Amino acid sequence: GAVVSQHPSWVICKSGTSVKIECRSLDFQATTMFWYRQFPKQSLMLMATSNEGSKATYEQGVEKDKFLINHASLTLSTLTVTSAHPEDSSFYICSASAHEGRVGYTFGSGTRLTVV
Amino acid sequence: GENVEQHPSTLSVQEGDSAVIKCTYSDSASNYFPWYKQELGKRPQLIIDIRSNVGEKKDQRIAVTLNKTAKHFSLHITETQPEDSAVYFCAALWGGGADGLTFGKGTHLIIQP
Numbered sequence: 001g002a003v004v005s006q007h008p009s010w011v012i013c014k015s016g017t018s019v020k021i022e023c024r025s026l027d028f029q030a031t032t033m034f035w036y037r038q039f040p041k042q043s044l045m046l047m048a049t050s051n052e053g054s055k056a057t058y059e060q061g062v063e064k065d066k067f068l069i070n071h072a073s074l075t076l077s078t079l080t081v082t083s084a085h086p087e088d089s090s091f092y093i094c095s096a097s098a099h100e101g102r103v104g105y106t107f108g109s110g111t112r113l114t115v116v
Numbered sequence: 117g118e119n120v121e122q123h124p125s126t127l128s129v130q131e132g133d134s135a136v137i138k139c140t141y142s143d144s145a146s147n148y149f150p151w152y153k154q155e156l157g158k159r160p161q162l163i164i165d166i167r168s169n170v171g172e173k174k175d176q177r178i179a180v181t182l183n184k185t186a187k188h189f190s191l192h193i194t195e196t197q198p199e200d201s202a203v204y205f206c207a208a209l210w211g212g213g214a215d216g217l218t219f220g221k222g223t224h225l226i227i228q229p
Contacts, residue, residue, distance in 0.1 A: 034216040043205060044160070046216035059216075093159060095217075105150070105217060107159040 002028050004096050006108025013084055013115055021079045021111045023094035029074035030096035034105075035067070038091040050077050084115040118143040120208050122220025130228050135196055137223045139206035140188040148209040149189045150217070151180060153202045160205060164191070193225075201227045 003026040013019050023033055032051050036044040048064075050056040050071035058064045066088075068080040077096075081088055093110040119142040129135045141149075147168040152160035166173045166180045166189065173180050179192040193200055203224050207217040 036216075043219045043221045044217075046218070049216050091157075105162070107161075109159050110157075112157070 002096070002106040004030075004094065004106045004108040006094055006111055008111055009109055010112040011114070013113070015085055015115055016083055018080055018082045019084055019113060021081075021092055021094075021113075023077045023079070023096070023108050025075045025096045025106075028096075030077070031074065032097045033071055033077035034095045034097070035069060035077075035079050036093045036095065038093060038110075040091075044093065047079075081113065084113070086115045089113055089115045118146060118208055118210065118218040120206060120218050120220045122206050122223060124223060125221065126224045126226070128226040128228055129196055131196055131198060133196055135191075135193045135200070135225055137191045137204055137206070137225070138188060139190070139208075139220050140186075141208040141218075142187070143208070143210055144184075144187060146208040146210045149180070149182060150207050150209075151178075151191050152205045152207065152219075154205060154222075155202050163204075196225075196227050198227050198229060201225060 005024045007022045034049050035047045037047050038044045046059050047062045048056045048058045048069050050069045052071050052074050056069035071077040091110050091112050094108040095105045122139045150165035151163050153163045154160040164175050164178050164180050166182050177194045182189040203222045205222045206220040209217050
């Protein structure tokens with residue numbers, strides 16, 4: 001089955017620093033990758049959609065200059081949280097979709113970000 | 117955009133009983149409705165899904181029903197077991213995979229021994 005790897009699984013950083021999270025599709029080519037954020041005891045909220053080779057589409061209210069997304073290849077998308085602040089602490093999770101006449105979403109294992 | 121409402125937020129049932137979680141969606145063009153189970157600190161796991169051209173789908177103890185006219189779909193778990201305890205999310209999607217899923221707020225299912 002489709003496997004999506006996300007790294008790191010957890011990270012603690014100081015306020016003002018940047019953190020990069022990687023999302024890789026291991027056994028399929030992900031035309032589209034999605035980034036979600038989940039606060040404790042809440043649902044997953046879509047942050048942005050990234051298509052390989054093009055700019056990401058951000059959901060309303062998500063700052064594109066703060067959450068930089070790069071989808072340079074069909075197997076890798078990265079999310080960089082720039083100038084992180086404590087309110088950015090959350091569980092970030094990616095998912096990948098392959099356009100092959102089917103709809104399928106495989107989630108990465110998630111990244112727990114804590115900004116101190 | 118799509119809006120998904122999920123009820124109840126918490127559901128406690130006795131082991132062996134059935135559990136039903138309901139979701140409604142707003143966009144009549146939505147055509148894919150997955151259900152995910154998420155254990156604490158882990159990724160959501162797809163447990164069952166249904167497409168708009170089907171009214172019901174069953175997989176062992178889990179079933180999903182879809183009422184397109186009323187724009188609601190439900191998850192049914194029969195013969196519940198302790199390992200069914202988790203948070204369950206419904207979601208809806210329009211399109212062929214180019215859009216992100218819109219999730220419900222989740223239901224914390226508690227199976228009482």
